[in-house]
Amino acid sequence: MTDTPDTKESGSLISSVLLHLSRLIRKEFELAKAEMSEKVNRAAFAIGLLVIGAILLLSALNVLAGAAVAGLVELGLTPGWAALSVAGVVLLIAAVLGARGISILKTTRFAPTETVETISNDFATLKESIHDQ
Template sequence: MSAPDVEHSARNEPPGRARGREVTPDTAGAPGAPDVSDTSVGELIGDLTGDLSRLFRDEVELAKAELKEEAAKAGKAAGLYGGAGYAAGLAVLLASLAAVFGLRHVIDLAWAALVVTAVWAVIGAALHSAGRKRMRTVRPTPERAVESLKEDAKWARHPTN
């Protein structure tokens, strides 16, 4: 195998591996730990940048998953808003007519229409409030991914801590 092939295969090792053997904090520098004394600085830097690249790709995937989850919650809340509007519209149209004609035997027709309108306005406000409350639970920022990226950046600045 040529030198570039060896470097390429070493860079494609999974994170935490050096020359095919697992490296953990417990085994680093211990007897039986992989000997990296013959590994060039370029290979080590290549391994490090490859691992960091994979780490940040994984963090981006986590952020995408969180955003998708929050978008689903927002969609459900928006559905409640739409359902509230549709239900309020139908209810106002049909029940209002029936109530107005029923109340016209007790009070004047104009007052009956006003009373029925006020009742449906209260119902619509209650549905709107429920949708608004649900919408407030939506968090548009991927909080777990942001926290994880902060930890990764801290580790990258001080990998021995």
């Protein structure tokens, strides 16, 4: 069987398609890597907020609690009620910081969704172009 111009043209076309597909897949993996890096950085930032909030809370807790309890005792509360009131306020602040950090983490998706969608579209386009041949 001899190579006809159509056979050579088809072989060249397939070779070209495979070359472009190889380049496309390589670019998509680079995109996925960049997207994952961005998502990990966002999660690291959120965790950093949680850690900083916890450190600040713990650092200021002794001073804040002592001063607040002393102030409330001066206003006439018994030491027990003064300490309980201060603890409630401190817990409220901790809850707000924790909720903010958790909400940031919940909105961070680690799957490279944009890359997956692009690859899916690329394969659909490639499939259509192969069927058109």
